[in-house]
Amino acid sequence: MGKRREGKDMNDKAGKVAVAMSGGVDSSVAAASLCEEGYEVVGVTFRMWVEGSGPAPPGPAGRCSLFDVEAAAGAARVLGIKHVVIDLRWRFFSEVVEPFAREYLRGRTPNPCVECNRRVKFPALVEAAAAEGADLVATGHYARVERDAGGAAFLMRAAVEEKDQSYALYGLGQEILGRCFFPNGGRSKRELRKEALTRGLPAAEKPESQEICFLRGGDYRDFIASRFPESLSPGPILDTSGRVLGEHRGIAFYTVGQRRGLGVSTSHPLYVAALDPSRRAVVLGSREEVPGDRLKAESAHWMKGEPPGESFEAEAMARYNTVPVPCRVKVAGNGFEAFFDQRVWALTPGQHAVLYRGEEILGGGIIASAG
Secondary structure (H helix, E strand, O other): OOEEOOOHHHOOOOOEEEEEOOOOHHHHHHHHHHHHOOOEEEEEEEEOOOOOOOOOOOOOOOOOOHHHHHHHHHHHHHHOOEEEEEEOHHHHHHHHHHHHHHHHHOOOOOOHHHHHHHHHHHHHHHHHHHHOOOOEEEOOOOEEEEEEOOOOEEEEEOOOHHHOOHHHHOOOOHHHHOOEEOOOOOOOHHHHHHHHHHHOOHHHHOOOOOOOHHHOOOOHHHHHHHHOHHHHOOEEEEEOOOOEEEEEOOHHHOOOOOOOOOOOOOOOOOEEEEEEOOOOEEEEEOHHHOOOOEEEEEEEEEOOOOOOOOEEEEEEEOOOOOOOEEEEEEEEOOEEEEEEOOOOOOOOOOOEEEEEEOOEEEEEEEEEEEO
């Protein structure tokens, strides 16, 4: 069955849509675009962070804060749309922030944005839409949704690849994706800023923020140490043969592929090759010993409900905002293995391996181990 483009043609007529508005230019222009297409738009802003609960002082540098609620309200006033604010602070904390910190204690490097979209942001947006009598939802993400004649939804990469955010959205199921719009999927950031200026939206000149929202510009190490003092427990620094090279200050302060700040002096470059929480050990090796040939992923999610086959060819993005690399995929249990013809730098447990076929996202999973 052929795919249909995303847009107004998915419905016989425009309906009511709940748009997640963060106060930034992306979500503000997304809301404006849907208004122009004739949809009845309700702006929905989530208050997701407790000011003062992190190591950085409160202020406008953070996202998902009271400052952003006010910015989103301003955009809604300019557009003349209804705006509602929903408090998700403790849901966000329990579902995203605490698991983020615990993953580091397990010797893994998590991606909280993927978990936030899957566990908090999109489910809450659907709930808000239902409360407002809206059948559709939308966000300012750079991605695209296409649909076939039977109504099945396909998650696609953004037209402008350097802004593509499909990696962080692979965990969405058909029940959400099937009613979702991404109005910015075919446009560049420059185009959105120009449109925001033309419309007089207050976010037009707002600087872009790419850091983890709840860190608010602070260092994740300080954040973890403040909540989990056990992360400061020292342990051995080993080479891959088991020889002790020194002592580290906490396993949570290291990640696979790291070279700087290792605290050891050697005649040749060493990198973090593995983290072993059972021994509280940081294992160093040469560049060739950093995992890059294969990975095992767990908790797989498939966009169509099942994988394309027991084994298949695909491209994998093993870390956000990297280039998808060709691989051979073998489905195993609730996960999969991916084998790369060319080495991928620093395959890291805790990150997400997202599988693509061209521009289409097939699915993905959390990297459990790599070699």
